[in-house]
Amino acid sequence: xxxxxxxxxxxxxxxxxxxxxxxxxxxxxxxxxxxxxxxxxxxxxxxxxxxxxxxxxxxxxxxxxxxxxxxxxxxxxxxxxxxxxxxxxxxxxxxxxxxxxxxxxxxxxxxxxxxxxxxxxxxxxxxxxxxxxxxxxxxxxxxxxxxxxxxxxxxxxxxxxxxxxxxxxxxxxxxxxxxxxxxxxxxxxxxx
Numbered sequence: 178x179x180x181x182x183x184x185x186x187x188x189x190x191x192x193x194x195x196x197x198x199x200x201x202x203x204x205x206x207x208x209x210x211x212x213x214x215x216x217x218x219x220x221x222x223x224x225x226x227x228x229x230x231x232x233x234x235x236x237x238x239x240x241x242x243x244x245x246x247x248x249x250x251x252x253x254x255x256x257x258x259x260x261x262x263x264x265x266x267x268x269x270x271x272x273x274x275x276x277x278x279x280x281x282x283x284x285x286x287x288x289x290x291x292x293x294x295x296x297x298x299x300x301x302x303x304x305x306x307x308x309x310x311x312x313x314x315x316x317x318x319x320x321x322x323x324x325x326x327x328x329x330x331x332x333x334x335x336x337x338x339x340x341x342x343x344x345x346x347x348x349x350x351x352x353x354x355x356x357x358x359x360x361x362x363x364x365x366x367x368x369x
Contacts, residue, residue, distance in 0.1 A: 226312040230280065231351035233289035237278055238271075238317045239341045240293025245270040246333045263330045271317035275310035320344050 226234050249258055249266045258266065278291035288294075289309075321329060324343060332343040345352040 224308070224311065224315070226316055227287075229287060230289045231316070232345060233294060234313055234316055235320070235345035235351045236341060237289060237291055237293050237313060238320060239337070239344050241273065241317070242267065242270045242329065242344075243333060243337050243340055244293075246330065257334065258330070260327070264326045267321050267326050267329060271314055271321060273314070275313040278309050278313060280309065 245266050246258070246263065249262060250256065253262075278289060280287050281290050282288070328343065329340070332340040344350065347353065
């Protein structure tokens with residue numbers, strides 16, 4: 178409901194007032210139309226992340242894990258965390274609310290958007306909430322269970338690219354065969 182209200186508000190602001198142009202008024206600026214992504218019933222109702230969004234989801238998860246582990250290490254003076262500490266951080270990473278992520282549509286392709294993912298276009302409608310937070314949490318727990326906390330933490334210690342490689346780009350990763358996305362921090366710098 179909140180996503181629909183946000184989409185309606187954006188569209189109504191972009192659509193103008195609908196007032197007729199009168200003689201002597203300056204010409205109206207060209208209007209732009211942006212629509213929310215059209216989600217199939219499977220994309221909207223399934224408890225699983227759609228296959229087409231799994232690579233984006235994996236990069237979002239890797240980003241969140243990296244951020245949480247980096248913050249925890251920062252509190253320890255950049256020292257390596259004890260096993261019990263990094264297990265707790267990974268659990269917290271996967272159990273967060275994930276509300277800042279959603280789906281948008283660009284050139285007919287649906288993409289996941291949020292922190293750690295490159296911004297795609299300045300004028301889009303993002304559908305957040307709904308099934309997306311639960312799907313991301315479920316995938317995150319799945320990655321941690323499949324790879325193991327020690328292997329994930331070891332990849333983190335080698336750097337963000339190693340963690341993304343482990344989770345997303347391995348032989349069976351959701352991004353296997355795809356070109357790796359740019360470093361999210363560099364993508365954010367390009368926005369400015």
